[in-house]
Amino acid sequence: MPGTPKAEFLQSVREALGRENVPPIEAYPRLAETPSELEQQVAQMRQHIEDNLPALLDKLAKMAALGGWRVHRASRPEDVIEYIETLARDSGTANVVRSNQDVFNQIPLDATLTNLGLTVTTVLRDETTTRESLREEIRQSGIGITGADYALAETGSVIVLPRKGLARLISVVPPVHIALVRAEDLLETLDDLFLLRRLEYHQQGGEMGSYLNFITGPSRTADIEMTIVEGVHGPKEVHMIILG
Amino acid sequence: MPEIKTQDFTAASTAAILDPKLRRALDRVAEGFHVARLDRIEEVTQDVWDGWKDQAREIKVHTIENLDYYLELLDKNVTAAGGQLHFAKDADEANEIVAHIVRTRNIKIVTKSKSMVSEELGLNPVLEALGVEVWETDLGEYIIQLAEETPSHLVAPALHKSKEDVAALFTEKLGIPYDEDIYHMAATARTILRDKFMEADLGISGANFVVAETGTLVIITNEGNGRLCTSAPRVHIGITGMEKVIPSMQDLSAFLRLLPRSATGQRITSYVSMTTGPRRSDDEDGPEEFHLILVDNGRSKMLADPALREALYCIRCGACLNICPVYSRIGGHAYGWVYPGPIGAVVSPMLVGLPKAKELPQASSLCGACREVCPVNIDIPKMLLDLRKKTAESPDSSLRSAPEIERVLARLYAKLMSSPKLLKMGVKFGRFAQKLERMTPVFSPLTTDGKWIRNAHIPILSRWTKSRDLPTLPKQTFHELWEKELSPDDS
Numbered sequence A: 001m002p003g004t005p006k007a008e009f010l011q012s013v014r015e016a017l018g019r020e021n022v023p024p025i026e027a028y029p030r031l032a033e034t035p036s037e038l039e040q041q042v043a044q045m046r047q048h049i050e051d052n053l054p055a056l057l058d059k060l061a062k063m064a065a066l067g068g069w070r071v072h073r074a075s076r077p078e079d080v081i082e083y084i085e086t087l088a089r090d091s092g093t094a095n096v097v098r099s100n101q102d103v104f105n106q107i108p109l110d111a112t113l114t115n116l117g118l119t120v121t122t123v124l125r126d127e128t129t130t131r132e133s134l135r136e137e138i139r140q141s142g143i144g145i146t147g148a149d150y151a152l153a154e155t156g157s158v159i160v161l162p163r164k165g166l167a168r169l170i171s172v173v174p175p176v177h178i179a180l181v182r183a184e185d186l187l188e189t190l191d192d193l194f195l196l197r198r199l200e201y202h203q204q205g206g207e208m209g210s211y212l213n214f215i216t217g218p219s220r221t222a223d224i225e226m227t228i229v230e231g232v233h234g235p236k237e238v239h240m241i242i243l244g
Numbered sequence B: 001m002p003e004i005k006t007q008d009f010t011a012a013s014t015a016a017i018l019d020p021k022l023r024r025a026l027d028r029v030a031e032g033f034h035v036a037r038l039d040r041i042e043e044v045t046q047d048v049w050d051g052w053k054d055q056a057r058e059i060k061v062h063t064i065e066n067l068d069y070y071l072e073l074l075d076k077n078v079t080a081a082g083g084q085l086h087f088a089k090d091a092d093e094a095n096e097i098v099a100h101i102v103r104t105r106n107i108k109i110v111t112k113s114k115s116m117v118s119e120e121l122g123l124n125p126v127l128e129a130l131g132v133e134v135w136e137t138d139l140g141e142y143i144i145q146l147a148e149e150t151p152s153h154l155v156a157p158a159l160h161k162s163k164e165d166v167a168a169l170f171t172e173k174l175g176i177p178y179d180e181d182i183y184h185m186a187a188t189a190r191t192i193l194r195d196k197f198m199e200a201d202l203g204i205s206g207a208n209f210v211v212a213e214t215g216t217l218v219i220i221t222n223e224g225n226g227r228l229c230t231s232a233p234r235v236h237i238g239i240t241g242m243e244k245v246i247p248s249m250q251d252l253s254a255f256l257r258l259l260p261r262s263a264t265g266q267r268i269t270s271y272v273s274m275t276t277g278p279r280r281s282d283d284e285d286g287p288e289e290f291h292l293i294l295v296d297n298g299r300s301k302m303l304a305d306p307a308l309r310e311a312l313y314c315i316r317c318g319a320c321l322n323i324c325p326v327y328s329r330i331g332g333h334a335y336g337w338v339y340p341g342p343i344g345a346v347v348s349p350m351l352v353g354l355p356k357a358k359e360l361p362q363a364s365s366l367c368g369a370c371r372e373v374c375p376v377n378i379d380i381p382k383m384l385l386d387l388r389k390k391t392a393e394s395p396d397s398s399l400r401s402a403p404e405i406e407r408v409l410a411r412l413y414a415k416l417m418s419s420p421k422l423l424k425m426g427v428k429f430g431r432f433a434q435k436l437e438r439m440t441p442v443f444s445p446l447t448t449d450g451k452w453i454r455n456a457h458i459p460i461l462s463r464w465t466k467s468r469d470l471p472t473l474p475k476q477t478f479h480e481l482w483e484k485e486l487s488p489d490d491s
């Protein structure tokens, strides 16, 4: 492989800095934290969220709407299903793809959609479904439905992490994305999210998972004359349904 | 590296300033981004904003001062996640690494999401020479790729093009009927590029940040093209400058708060995509291979120079461009290389060499607006002054930007201003000359209305006087007033 060997490259950086090959004189506080310290911080963070849940859910709804989500709040799973039914009917699409996350056990919507005459594809690989065929199904779908690993009140974002049954492309390829958020997915700040991920990283022996994706509102561009156009490469229409 | 035209700054900026279409486009950006940015700051309050800025700067200072350490940590964690980290000391090496991957992985189609560093490397021509199809997928980048131009802004690369320009370009290059509806044009790009995303073998992205603690690459986009580039093809290569590393994942909070607000006035962008290694065996999709290329390409020169080191803290938000009275009149292309605006006037001379870009540090009124808006508190005016000093004091006369006669005048001026006696004599002489000049009103070549020297073509000094109005000498100078009326001796 072409390129400069690591040792040589690092040595040239050291020379530019006039530094020896030693760790920073003052250890970086965040990197010095032990897993049990992180655990403590996470516990505090969880408590704070629990104590302020209704207000934080309101904040999530507010920030999500500012970020371009069409926000719908529901108190029961049936309401969620009913709402999705309306969206699916209005969209005029024939195909829906959904992830295979456990939120769908709580909100079983396949039957309703199938009754509308829609084809529902679930992300589930087996002998006949390969990564390639899945990708084609996602491409043919007018709506992609996913859960949220987390939802951030600070920014109104949905966060998705790699899980078996959740393809990265579901939330970005179909022109409509519906994200299902439950109260237990709620986090308040960016710091909460990264703190939690750092703890999990340590707990899983240094495994971060291949991606961590934020979604906040529709795909958009302002590259021609600063005019905002939605749905340029990703979905034009994004719905956040908050249950709880 | 792409063609360097920094030597032509004077001619290019003079031409740009006379282009009304460009001015309209630049005003639009200033309005749009700048106003939205101020709204966001007001919303979170100035105090909170300043706190974020301090936090971000502190992170950058610490990382850059220990850059070798964090690069090593990053390398360890990228490798642990199943990815490969490559170091490139210059553009040729970086391009060669990509070319090697292209050849050995049988790559035919490449989709790219916006990367200023790949512009800096001149990567696209290298790929095209290998017979590979290269598609820029950010709408602005797609437009300038079709037009065979370079970006004119860090965040909005095609801002210099009007909708009529784009429509004509699409007609010419894509063979579609002329249609200047912006929504239709975006839809056209979507349709064409959608196929390419799915067919591509390789996705190339830049990186806004890379996290040493976890080996994670972070990109921030609004269109979703970045996510598609890093999710759909079987190989993903991230290319960025070595200064983009930050220590901990939690450090991202400050930057994710600052960058979108500073860049476009958004609270957060539509997408933040964080990638750590290739897809794992249980993942449903994602690339099989993940490479990260970190380039030096002149950055260690900035690192080695304490006066310019802080240029490496830049997060390329573009806020200093939007506020700059010089950029907003001449646009990005006049700067002659990849990085425009105030930060470009610092970075370009360091990356292409000061002799070739000695005019750029002069392209500033030193008003300080860039320093004020910078989310990492970079003192750009100070660095511009330092570069000016380097050009002025260089023993090599080809490095100096001013002709010898100006240097002599400047030295005389310095003498005059540092001696009260000489200054007093100078003023007296000046007033006398002024009086003489006013006695011949018809011919009076300078002070047409007796108060101002306007648009004067004074030999030797005309570089200043033809575009700057000067007041004539007053009856009394402040010095004289002070002595007569205000001096404490009077009381």
Ligand code: SF4
Pocket (backbone or CB within 6 Å): B154, B262, B313, B314, B315, B316, B317, B318, B319, B320, B321, B343, B370, B373, B374, B375, B376, B377, B378
């Ligand atoms: S110098 Fe500061 S304001 Fe300018 S682009 Fe870089 S980070 Fe933004």
